[in-house]
Amino acid sequence: MAAPFPDDFLWGAATSAYQIEGSPLADGAGPSIWHRFAHTPGRVAGHDTGDLACDHYHRSLEDVALMAELGLSAYRFSLAWGRVLPEGRGAVNSRGLDFYERLVDALLEHGIQPMATLYHWDLPVALHERGGWLNPDSPHWFAEYAGTVFRALDDRVPLWITLNEPWVVTVPGYLDGQLAPGHRDLFEPPRVANHLLLAHAEAVAAYRALGRHRIGLAVNLEPQHPASPSPADLEAARRRDAFINRWFLDALVFGRYPEELADIFGPAWPEFSAESLAKIRCPGDFIGVNYYSRGLVRAAPEAPPLDAIRITPTDAELTAMDWEVYPEGLTETLLWLRDRYANPPLYITENGAAFDDPPPRDGLVEDPRRVAYLRAHIRAAATALEQGVDLRGYCVWSLLDNFEWAEGYSKRFGLYQVDPGDRTRRPKTSACFYREVIRSRGAAV
Numbered sequence: 001m002a003a004p005f006p007d008d009f010l011w012g013a014a015t016s017a018y019q020i021e022g023s024p025l026a027d028g029a030g031p032s033i034w035h036r037f038a039h040t041p042g043r044v045a046g047h048d049t050g051d052l053a054c055d056h057y058h059r060s061l062e063d064v065a066l067m068a069e070l071g072l073s074a075y076r077f078s079l080a081w082g083r084v085l086p087e088g089r090g091a092v093n094s095r096g097l098d099f100y101e102r103l104v105d106a107l108l109e110h111g112i113q114p115m116a117t118l119y120h121w122d123l124p125v126a127l128h129e130r131g132g133w134l135n136p137d138s139p140h141w142f143a144e145y146a147g148t149v150f151r152a153l154d155d156r157v158p159l160w161i162t163l164n165e166p167w168v169v170t171v172p173g174y175l176d177g178q179l180a181p182g183h184r185d186l187f188e189p190p191r192v193a194n195h196l197l198l199a200h201a202e203a204v205a206a207y208r209a210l211g212r213h214r215i216g217l218a219v220n221l222e223p224q225h226p227a228s229p230s231p232a233d234l235e236a237a238r239r240r241d242a243f244i245n246r247w248f249l250d251a252l253v254f255g256r257y258p259e260e261l262a263d264i265f266g267p268a269w270p271e272f273s274a275e276s277l278a279k280i281r282c283p284g285d286f287i288g289v290n291y292y293s294r295g296l297v298r299a300a301p302e303a304p305p306l307d308a309i310r311i312t313p314t315d316a317e318l319t320a321m322d323w324e325v326y327p328e329g330l331t332e333t334l335l336w337l338r339d340r341y342a343n344p345p346l347y348i349t350e351n352g353a354a355f356d357d358p359p360p361r362d363g364l365v366e367d368p369r370r371v372a373y374l375r376a377h378i379r380a381a382a383t384a385l386e387q388g389v390d391l392r393g394y395c396v397w398s399l400l401d402n403f404e405w406a407e408g409y410s411k412r413f414g415l416y417q418v419d420p421g422d423r424t425r426r427p428k429t430s431a432c433f434y435r436e437v438i439r440s441r442g443a444a445v
């Protein structure tokens, strides 16, 4: 196919600190809520923890060499807040910052653009014990952390993401309790969400003070399709669309929450002042899009507060996460962003799939289903580009098999297999495929 991808299009891969680094308490680092959550019996499959993960903390230069072999032009990673500020505020841990400075310098030496995420779910325990994201001071804590990191790294990091998926921090974290800190409450999520948006805005303000203009937020997006044409399912899909796709982006871009949120949360939805809404209006310089699948939705009065549930289609290909392989949904999502938010600059900051990969043979792991998934989704991105979407980059989730949160190490998204024993990295055929895509600037799909 004709390669619609421009020469300066960024081809990347993405990871996050707690999922790959290991050594969560090394060199003065303070524990995060994910360290505590993973060590709480019953929270993570197989009693897995991030204590070792991919041992990236000791293998970062080896991993940068793998990225260079792929020909990546960008690498999205996150910083562990607790490595930089062990108590979340106050004293800086220079050995923690040194790790990230060495990583950034190695990336730059290989011509790979660092894309740094400030927060990928691993809040310092010390701040959680002060109320965490429920504390109205949490936006100020985040801005202090962001400013510390900007001062250390902004001369070398061209692209910043403040928060990864504030929806996931809010809903699995505080509403259904599937992810850290594991709260199950109806009144906490709206307040946590508002504090996260204020935190994003305060970090952007700190960044703007440096005169820079390449910062954004990464959101998980999935088109919501009704399981049937019934009015109840149509209404359920609309409600779930507001709940997942529009909650944070409408706040960020328009300075208002979708009206469905007050219906969904009822008395748990606070009255937000005009002043507070004005503060959260902070679109940044781009939107990071984490896309994996769509939602097929049916009405479910038995599932408050949404009264809608995502169902797993019986006639579709599914990944190991039971997520439908639905590449058309990526094009749909990118066009929706173009039309709803006036064609903002976009990066696909995560796209990938977990499959049960076989053991390596002659040092290579055959993963044809992941190759097919990536091929289809890169094509879907190309289709959106050809329709005028301002798409500037694509990051595969993930570079390495890693700690998949509550699923532990049982679900593997990596371009490289990580040996469960000695953590040896071995390429999958999807890595070879992606290297060819990058070399051909997208023509190989």
Ligand SMILES: OC[C@@H]1[C@@H](O)[C@H](O)[C@@H](O)c2nc(CNc3ccccc3)cn21
Binding pocket: 016, 019, 164, 165, 168, 172, 220, 290, 292, 350, 397, 404, 405, 413
């Ligand atoms: O599950 C795969 C990745 C995960 O490893 C990343 O850390 C995270 O950024 C990520 N987000 C999604 C999509 N959204 C989502 C929705 C509900 C729960 C968890 C993730 C998938 N993934």
